[in-house]
Amino acid sequence: MEFGDCMKDVLMVNEDYIMINTGSWGIVPKDIFNHRMNLIRLQEENPRYFFCEKHFELYEKNTSLVANFVGADERNIVLTDNTTHGINSCLISVPLSEGDAILVHSFIYLATLKATEKIAKQRGFKVRNVDIKLPINDEEEFVQLFEQKLENFPDIKMVIIDHISSSVPILWPVEKLMKLFKDRNIIVLIDGAHGPGQVSLNLTELDPDFYSASLHKWNFVPRSFGMLYVKEKYHEDFYNIISGARYDWKPFRKRFQYLSARDQTSLFCFEKSREFVEKVGGMDNIIKYNSSLMKAATKMLVEAWNTSYLPVPNSMMAPNMSLIKLPCMKKYPIPEEAKEILFTDYPELLFKLNEEFHINTSVFCLNGEAWIRISSQIFNSMHEYEKLRDVILTLSNE
DSSP states (O other), X not given: OOOSGGGGXXXXXXXXXXXXXXXHHOOOBHHHHHHHHHHHHHHHHXXXXXXXXXXXXXXXXXXXXXXXXXXXXXXXXXXXXXXXXXXXXXXXXXXXXXXXXXXXXXXXXXXXXHHHHHHHHHHXXXXXXXXXXXXXXXXXXXXXHHHHHHHHOTTEEEEEEESBOSSSOBBOOHHHXXXXXXXXXXXXXXXXXXXXXXXOOOHHHHOOSEEXXXXXXXXXXXXXXEEEEEOXXXXXXXXXXXXXXXXXXXXXXXXXXXXXXXXXXXXXXXXXXXXXXHHTTOHHHHHHHHHHHHHHHHHHHHHHHTOOBOSSOGGGBOSSEEEEEOOOOTTSOOOGGGGSSSEEEOHHHHHIIIIISOEEOEEEEETTEEEEEEEOOTTOOHHHHHHHHHHHHHHHTO
């Protein structure tokens, strides 16, 4: 099937806007949106049947499909609200002792950092940080940053890494990092918010202790829809951060299965999303289209603006997202506070692009410089990035 503008007919896309920010919000097909609405209708019309019978049938079926998609035993998979839900559950359950340290990094997603700091304080853990600086010259140099930290701080017993970072979209060398951590018996939690759907996954082979992801970003399911992989040895004492009547039920998957009258119908759309993916040509073709479009769009924008790529090796560039340095825009100066910190928002320009030009994207300040993050999905076409190119050139000349 052909991708590009024609896909907007089957997706929930507002055609008055240029949506090149799938990495933030995801996109859902109209048929799958309608499927969820039908589930909500059934839930409201016959709640006893839905919550006491149908709910469990749908949960088990979709959990099995998610497990197959990420290459895991379904006994190790639970469905969650999102990545943050899974990470919080890991942090309250991980078998660490008071005084142990958790290693994070400077590109960590803010919600993950805040959860780690809060629960570490409650449980008496330390939080240590790897300061990742740009440019990154090669994967080995990147891995060495973590190796050096582990050597300097033997109290580190757990590490939280990304699969694909969010605001600074780099594809981490997770296989090399996993070897480093396994050799030192370090517990590994991977923030995989952007992994499934951008890259192929086999969690059984990768073998982290925990892997938490948001499937709604790249997998054509409604918001919000997450998954969590938990290695079998942790099942006995692993708990859902959202406590309910099933808090301590066994096996541990039952602790995530049912949250009383909460609407979890978004979690029951993965089966339909797999049907959609196959109908449009399969995941491999989707990944190929998205990564090819992202490379072409990034190259075009860098050359047109005479700026620069994110300074990382090609092997660490995210397939479907790119961060590009913006040209100087005197009318939209970088906030003073942004010059003193690693990373912050750039709200004035973001608002201008969205409200005046109807371009939905992400704009950040990184190391005191303005950067823009773009995403690609099967409904995007080059002319949308060309529109962004022209708007930014106009603003830079004001």
